[in-house]
Amino acid sequence: MFDPKGFFHAVLVAAALLPTFAAMAQDKMLNLYSSRHYQTDEALYGNFTKLTGLAINRIEAGEDPLIERLRNEGARSPADVLVTVDAGRLWRAEQLGLFAPVDSKVLETRLPESMRAPNKQWFGFSARARVIVYNKQSFDPARAQNYEDLANPALKGKVCTRSGGHVYNLSLMSALIEHWGEQKAEQWARGVVANFARAPKGGDTDQILAVASGECGVAISNSYYYVRLMKSAKSEHRRAIERVGLIWPNQKSFGTHVNVSGAAVLKHAPHRAAAVRFLEYLASDEAQAYFANGNNEWPAVKTAPLDNAELASLGRFKSDDLNVGLLGKNQPLAQKIFDRAGFK
């Protein structure tokens, strides 16, 4: 016989349990928004799942579209962690209120102070250097040992770079503002513009290739693009890189500008504990090797192994250990200076 009371009781019990089941299923996972996409990522993420039982659901897109997406999703965003590149971009996401601070002894002890934003909202997990490259046949490297030299009138018609509006150049300018002050930084920008071999166009790889072809004498590039060409499957890339030398700028002063690939826990993260655990995992020796190698970068953790023969072959250098937070803070002024200097 149908018992309405018992039936409704059963329905109520089931309804009460449903959210619990849903929460259990949900809590076994982590939603990761990443602008990375490298071969080593499978091992990087697979090992985290092996270690923690937490499955990673990845959303991959370009850097700026991902930040735009997070902004649009607002409090409804399923994202737990954002992985992206450049302190300038991480700072921009911070300014949009996307991140929540993370208090973690693991991150504090593993990551150098310079790699941690002072408000604990984001962290650098690998490092890239902004170097000078030169044509070995036509350009004497003694003429461009420092960023300052790129503004020297003696290099008129020799200098190539990507756009001044790109975050890599804005972050470099942010560092120069910190070291030189606004006035000298602006003078420098004007000097570089006056030395352009051509109007800024293309990415860093295009600058290196233009140096190899002789169109430019020197160019500014992130280090991993250089290593990527060294490792390229295309023989024309490997031939090109043989014609190009690499300079670590400012070894006798503040050191070469260094930037980061980094990550942050999102403010509306549905799985915050898992997100913090993931960031701590990224600081482990094993994850550091995969994370850094994926893009031919240096591990942020000093004790982590550098298992990358081509990158290691570039040797050691003095890096500018400005805090990543400063690189962010100076971005708006950097943009103003480039605008005033006509560095488009």
Ligand SMILES: [Fe+2]
């Ligand atoms: Fe890049």
